Amino acid sequence: MRWRRTRDLLTGKSMLLAVVAANLLTFLIAFGLYLKSRPILAQKSISHLLFSSSWHPLEGKFGFYPFIVGTIEVTVIAMVLAVPVCLLSAIYLAEYSRSRLREMLRLVIDVMAGIPSVIYGLFGVIVLVPLVRQLGQFMGETTTGYSLLTGGIILAIMVSPIIISVSTEVLRAVPLSARETALALGATKWETVKHAVVKSALHGIISAIVLGFARAFGETIAVLMVVGNVARVPHSLFEPAYPLPALIANNYGEMMSVPLYDSALMLAALILLVVVGGFSLVAHLVLLRVERR
């Protein structure tokens, strides 16, 4: 009897330890990256690092501005392309389709979410890059096809599954009474969706979009393969860009041989962690509230 009691206590305590460790993990990662990026933070001011456009590691110049702008632009393009298509799909899945079709499409979307990013990248290189090149020529721009727009398109595809699945779930959680009221007033199905369902699911839908945004912000390999990687602020959709994750991934080889370079890249990773972590924390908090209601 004593032994059973002790065993229960021991396993209980060690499980508690696992919980504590899991919660500390985020801080541990942030702290580890901060420790490594301290050398560069000690030498340069944070505003200089964030807003200077001069990136010449060999001369000790580390301005993240073009990379930050590149990341934001490519992410915004992705969202502009993805959000309408994803929301319309989600509304159809949640409101119109039969449950059989919905189950099937959920499987398809799960499969899509599981495809490795390097495969999306390869698809981008094979199909999208030539397509964008032709589009660029058609519009009178000289472009290699490795551009901001291509990166945005591939990201839009990659974030679709998460936006669709989260917003479908949120729409399904809207109580039936909200719909019944509108229908009883003589609204058509679409009017019901537009005025009643979407309105009451709005917070959740915005969270779904924010989650997609966060996912796009940190995506590395697929973007890196199609975006061109030129460290300059792009002025058109057809010019190459150089997002932060691509910067980290591209330079891991030489970072140890240039002073402060590794520190700069770890700072870039820390920036990603803070931005992506912040956005998804807010989105999940809102989703939690939606769920509880």
Next chain:
Amino acid sequence: MKRRRLEEIFFKVLMIASLVIILAILASIIGVIAYKGAASLSLEMLVQTPKGGYYLGGKGGIANAIVGSLYLAIGATVLSLLFALPLAFALQREYVNRSIARFTRLTLDVLWGMPSIVYGAFGFVVMVYMGLNASLLGGIIALTLLMLPIMTRAMEEVISMIPLELKEVSYAVGATRIETTFAVVLRQALPGIATAVMLAFGRGIGDAASLLFTAGYTDYIPHSLFDPSASLPLAVFFQIGTPIPEVQNRAYASALVLLVIVLMVSLGARLLSSRFSRNILK
């Protein structure tokens, strides 16, 4: 009235069109990779490691990457299972109070969404402090960090669905928490746990960004935990980066191998969960 009817039809068409676009994109991704990959896939590619001048179009295959990827993903799956299982059990209300469990779930959700390059960078920091070079072990550590939140969250979701009455029966006959966990919860959640493991495995084997710093790349099959290791995603990435058409063709073939593994795992996971859940009390 007519205008309202038209609006209804208009948006319905738009919605169906959106879905069709999504499905068409998915189909064309799988189609393009399968078509391009099958054309250059051969047995030689699957069973040989790269020979001299491979990256200039010489002979050889990607066995180093296939075996490396399996080592990395299996190693990381085992390691994260060791952490994820106790963690998922601990989030039951017998062990921690509700608000701590909620907070932990939130943490795991945020970690799930963390870019894999961040795990790669952190893995690199850990390796620097441990004095490790790019190695199988380093790659396994980074992948474990990436897989842990996915696995735990998926398991915990299944465990929280187990009806309370079932556990109460066990407590009523005098079982302790841990005995109930193993006798009732584990058994009930087993299919869900298997699905979670496969999901995490599929995510891990396809990830490239976390391995760049940590596992490195090599033409040889690793013989110890401290050897660098090749991986399929990076094989695709490096081969498509060369200007030589033959090598690029091999990138397509490598991508097909990766895609087949990932699709098999993710479809297998769903099948498993629907097949086994029949014997589970709901």
